[in-house]
Amino acid sequence: MVRSNIPNIVVGRIPLYLRELTEMAAEGKVITSSQELGQRLGISSAQIRKDLSQFGEFGKQGTGYNITFLAEQLRRILKVDRLWSVVLVGAGDLGHAVANYGGFIDRGFRITRVYDIDPSKIGQKIGTFTIQDVAAMVDDIQKERIKIAMLAVPASDAQSVTDMLVEAGIQAILCYAPVSLKIPDGVKIQYIDPVLRLQHMTFYVP
Amino acid sequence: MVRSNIPNIVVGRIPLYLRELTEMAAEGKVITSSQELGQRLGISSAQIRKDLSQFGEFGKQGTGYNITFLAEQLRRILKVDRLWSVVLVGAGDLGHAVANYGGFIDRGFRITRVYDIDPSKIGQKIGTFTIQDVAAMVDDIQKERIKIAMLAVPASDAQSVTDMLVEAGIQAILCYAPVSLKIPDGVKIQYIDPVLRLQHMTFYVP
DNA sequence: TAGATTGTTAATCGATTAACAATC
DNA sequence: TAGATTGTTAATCGATTAACAATC
Numbered sequence: 001m002v003r004s005n006i007p008n009i010v011v012g013r014i015p016l017y018l019r020e021l022t023e024m025a026a027e028g029k030v031i032t033s034s035q036e037l038g039q040r041l042g043i044s045s046a047q048i049r050k051d052l053s054q055f056g057e058f059g060k061q062g063t064g065y066n067i068t069f070l071a072e073q074l075r076r077i078l079k080v081d082r083l084w085s086v087v088l089v090g091a092g093d094l095g096h097a098v099a100n101y102g103g104f105i106d107r108g109f110r111i112t113r114v115y116d117i118d119p120s121k122i123g124q125k126i127g128t129f130t131i132q133d134v135a136a137m138v139d140d141i142q143k144e145r146i147k148i149a150m151l152a153v154p155a156s157d158a159q160s161v162t163d164m165l166v167e168a169g170i171q172a173i174l175c176y177a178p179v180s181l182k183i184p185d186g187v188k189i190q191y192i193d194p195v196l197r198l199q200h201m202t203f204y205v206p
Numbered sequence: 207m208v209r210s211n212i213p214n215i216v217v218g219r220i221p222l223y224l225r226e227l228t229e230m231a232a233e234g235k236v237i238t239s240s241q242e243l244g245q246r247l248g249i250s251s252a253q254i255r256k257d258l259s260q261f262g263e264f265g266k267q268g269t270g271y272n273i274t275f276l277a278e279q280l281r282r283i284l285k286v287d288r289l290w291s292v293v294l295v296g297a298g299d300l301g302h303a304v305a306n307y308g309g310f311i312d313r314g315f316r317i318t319r320v321y322d323i324d325p326s327k328i329g330q331k332i333g334t335f336t337i338q339d340v341a342a343m344v345d346d347i348q349k350e351r352i353k354i355a356m357l358a359v360p361a362s363d364a365q366s367v368t369d370m371l372v373e374a375g376i377q378a379i380l381c382y383a384p385v386s387l388k389i390p391d392g393v394k395i396q397y398i399d400p401v402l403r404l405q406h407m408t409f410y411v412p
Numbered sequence: 413t414a415g416a417t418t419g420t421t422a423a424t425c426g427a428t429t430a431a432c433a434a435t436c
Numbered sequence: 437t438a439g440a441t442t443g444t445t446a447a448t449c450g451a452t453t454a455a456c457a458a459t460c
Contacts, residue, residue, distance in 0.1 A: 047440090061435045093302060108401075173410045179229070198215075200217060205353050215451075239417065
């Protein structure tokens with residue numbers, strides 16, 4: 001059941017291109033080239049051209065790419081030319097940091113609800129959010145047709161919360177807990193475990 | 207200047223294997239197989255055997271792998287059979303979450319110092335840490351021969367802080383800021399940008 | 413022994429790079 | 437025009453998988 005014949009590894013680089021193009025635009029640049037973009041990202045210009053060619057033709061020979069135009073196209077391709085509502089589960093230290101993070105809104109995401117299972121936390125505030133009971137979560141997500149969740153709960157709670165999210169119709173989960181979760185086909189998941197990244201690097205540190 | 211002929215992509219999976227083996231051990235399991243491990247991780251058994259074979263022979267035909275033995279070997283390979291001192295730069299919400307995170311210590315890492323550039327934060331406490339002035343950072347890192355840093359500063363400060371870390375002799379940086387940093391050869395860097403992960407997933411969400 | 417699983421080889425598959433015609 | 441850069445093709449490179457002898 002293929003949903004797209006674009007290699008997943010290519011899709012994963014598009015957000016990086018978009019981020020760098022947005023930065024270039026903020027610097028006041030108007031035009032760039034695959035070479036310049038590649039240099040800033042540590043990627044070959046050939047790879048950038050090949051990746052972009054999967055989606056269409058966005059440049060001009062001899063000139064390069066119009067930065068704002070290309071960025072718009074990439075936003076459309078990634079479907080972040082809209083604002084996705086996201087629920088956050090877990091209102092510990094990490095949940096607080098995620099809830100307060102200002103970097104989501106102008107990149108396509110808006111946290112709309114924050115949940116926790118701990119009765120002592122429910123009702124408390126994080127910025128403008130009131131922490132809500134997970135017991136209400138499945139209903140809320142279904143009613144509001146929310147498709148994306150961020151998971152900032154302890155590892156021991158991650159699978160049971162994930163099962164609830166899946167039941168509610170969530171299609172994409174960003175998991176901060178250091179665990180491998182079981183999810184059905186069709187639901188996307190991405191993991192953030194800083195320790196995996198540190199351990200990857202220590203291999204190379206003398 | 208090759209430091210190892212082990213493919214980087216293989217090195218990146220070893221921490222994942224280690225994490226799952228640690229979880230299995232916590233469940234009281236003693237023996238596993240490449241098939242079982244692969245099933246839990248969503249990776250083929252052939253790939254796991256091939257990856258491990260890059261480093262040695264750790265299993266027994268007909269039996270599988272002793273979980274604690276294999277975990278020990280992987281810790282040694284990744285050099286997390288020791289405790290690495292890590293400095294954290296940035297004491298905002300995210301810095302607080304990272305500083306308070308309890309998941310580093312038993313996986314090879316210990317935050318020893320927390321820095322910020324904001325004079326109003328310096329001297330304040332995060333748990334047992336006292337937030338210190340970045341002005342003292344380069345000296346501290348050199349004196350204590352610290353090799354690893356975590357960066358939780360705003361994007362606009364990330365490059366200048368990175369330059370300081372590199373000057374101080376830091377060899378590995380885990381960067382939470384959504385930027386591409388310039389670093390010299392020989393310094394390792396890994397990035398955590400949750401928005402890149404979300405945008406990767408929205409491509410596939412109908 | 414019979415059954416199971418490793419470690420490894422060879423085949424397959426997929427990703428990256430080099431090169432260049434097209435063309436702005 | 438002359439110079440530059442795209443989009444694409446073909447070649448190269450690297451990673452994954454299938455298969456199986458070895459052996460516990």
